[in-house]
Each structure stands twice: as structure tokens, then as C-alpha cells.
Amino acid sequence: xxxxxxxxxxxxxxxxxxxxxxxxxxxxxxxxxxxxxxxxxxxxxxxxxxxxxxxxxxxxxxxxxxxxxxxx
Amino acid sequence: xxxxxxxxxxxxxxxxxxxxxxxxxxxxxxxxxxxxxxxxxxxxxxxxxxxxxxxxxxxxxxxxxxxxxxxxxxxxxxxxxxxxxxxxxxxxxxxxxxxxxxxxxxxxxxxxxxxxxxxxxxxxxxxxxxxxxxxxxxxxxxxxxxxxx
Numbered sequence: 001x002x003x004x005x006x007x008x009x010x011x012x013x014x015x016x017x018x019x020x021x022x023x024x025x026x027x028x029x030x031x032x033x034x035x036x037x038x039x040x041x042x043x044x045x046x047x048x049x050x051x052x053x054x055x056x057x058x059x060x061x062x063x064x065x066x067x068x069x070x071x072x
Numbered sequence: 073x074x075x076x077x078x079x080x081x082x083x084x085x086x087x088x089x090x091x092x093x094x095x096x097x098x099x100x101x102x103x104x105x106x107x108x109x110x111x112x113x114x115x116x117x118x119x120x121x122x123x124x125x126x127x128x129x130x131x132x133x134x135x136x137x138x139x140x141x142x143x144x145x146x147x148x149x150x151x152x153x154x155x156x157x158x159x160x161x162x163x164x165x166x167x168x169x170x171x172x173x174x175x176x177x178x179x180x181x182x183x184x185x186x187x188x189x190x191x192x193x194x195x196x197x198x199x200x201x202x203x204x205x206x207x208x209x210x211x212x213x214x215x216x217x218x219x220x221x
Contacts, residue, residue, distance in 0.1 A: 003162045009185055020208075020211065027198060028204050034140075
């Protein structure tokens with residue numbers, strides 16, 4: 001997961017390396033995802049999200065489609 | 073000893089020491105800190121790695137990643153409360169601040185042009201940020217090679 005200056009910079013970087021585009025998100029979505037994923041990490045009872053919980057988190061942030069599916 | 077209880081203690085000990093020292097504790101340090109034998113601590117590290125709670129350097133029991141923290145320098149420098157850490161990626165950089173419920177700054181460079189970019193969190197909100205985050209690896213493959221994802 002890398003932060004690029006803009007769409008233009010991402011496109012150029014991928015093209016120069018012959019790499020396929022994956023998925024993108026805005027910094028706002030990234031911060032929301034970081035909070036949803038890590039805010040309980042220092043809890044003694046922390047447990048990893050189930051695939052269903054992860055999907056619900058991704059959905060809420062607008063990260064939908066096969067790219068974001070953890071299983072299957 | 074209940075392995076589940078011990079593992080929760082060991083996991084939290086790793087994270088807390090990682091945050092205090094900006095480097096993760098060795099098996100020996102954790103054993104000493106939690107009054108465990110080195111063998112018990114080593115077994116716990118291995119169980120935590122199998123459970124994907126931590127990532128060990130291949131072939132060792134040295135912590136490489138305790139997400140969102142990285143034990144090795146990365147392009148994602150996190151500064152908060154006068155301390156600095158490395159996040160594993162563009163997700164984990166802000167993830168460190170989210171984990172700490174703290175304000176701070178994540179600094180990285182655009183892979184294309186090398187320009188310095190940052191995400192700044194103030195009062196728990198994204199105060200300044202620009203750019204776009206690219207995820208190359210689909211979610212279902214993240215753990216195929218977590219160092220690459």
C-alpha cells in the first residue's frame with residue numbers, strides 16, 4: 001500500500017513498471033480504515049476480525065467489489 | 073498454564089515494549105518481563121505468528137511486524153508525542169496513530185516523483201493530506217506474502 005501524489009503519478013509509476021492497477025482509496029478512506037482496523041489493537045482481549053466483520057468494515061468505508069473480499 | 077491467556081499477555085507485552093522502545097522485545101526479554109520460561113515465551117511467539125498476531129523474521133523468533141508497527145525501517149515514518157515509529161505501509165502508518173488514539177504525522181514519499189507527502193491527524197481527524205493510496209494486492213492474497221503486501 002503506497003501513497004502517491006496524484007492519479008497521474010500513480011498511472012505513470014504503474015506504466016513504467018508494467019504493473020496492473022489494483023485498488024485505490026482517498027486519504028480520508030485510509031484514515032477511516034486505519035481507525036476501524038487498529039483502534040482496539042492495544043486491548044487485552046483483541047482478536048482478529050472475521051472475514052464477515054472485515055467485509056462489513058470495507059463496505060462501510062465504500063471499499064466494495066472482489067478486490068476487497070478476504071475469502072473465496 | 074492456559075496458552076490462550078499467556079498468549080494474550082505476551083501479545084500485549086510485545087506491543088507495549090515495542091511502543092516504549094521503538095523496537096520489539098526479544099523472546100528472552102518477554103520471558104523475563106512476564107516471568108515465563110524462555111521456552112514458554114518462544115512457543116507463545118510461534119503461536120502468535122501462526123495466529124497472524126505478529127510476523128516473525130523468517131526462520132527466527134524475532135518480531136518483524138506487529139501490525140501496524142514495523143521493526144525495520146520503512147518509507148512510512150510516524151511521528152507522535154515526541155516519538156517516532158515505522159508503519160508497514162500506507163495503511164499501517166495512520167494505523168499507528170489509530171492504535172494509540174493519538175494525533176501525529178505520517179511522512180512518506182511519492183514512489184513516482186519522490187516528493188514528500190504526509191498525513192496529519194489533529195484531534196483525531198485527518199487535518200491535512202493529499203494524494204491517493206494504491207493497493208496492489210487483493211485482500212484475499214495479503215497473507216500469501218505479507219512482507220510484499
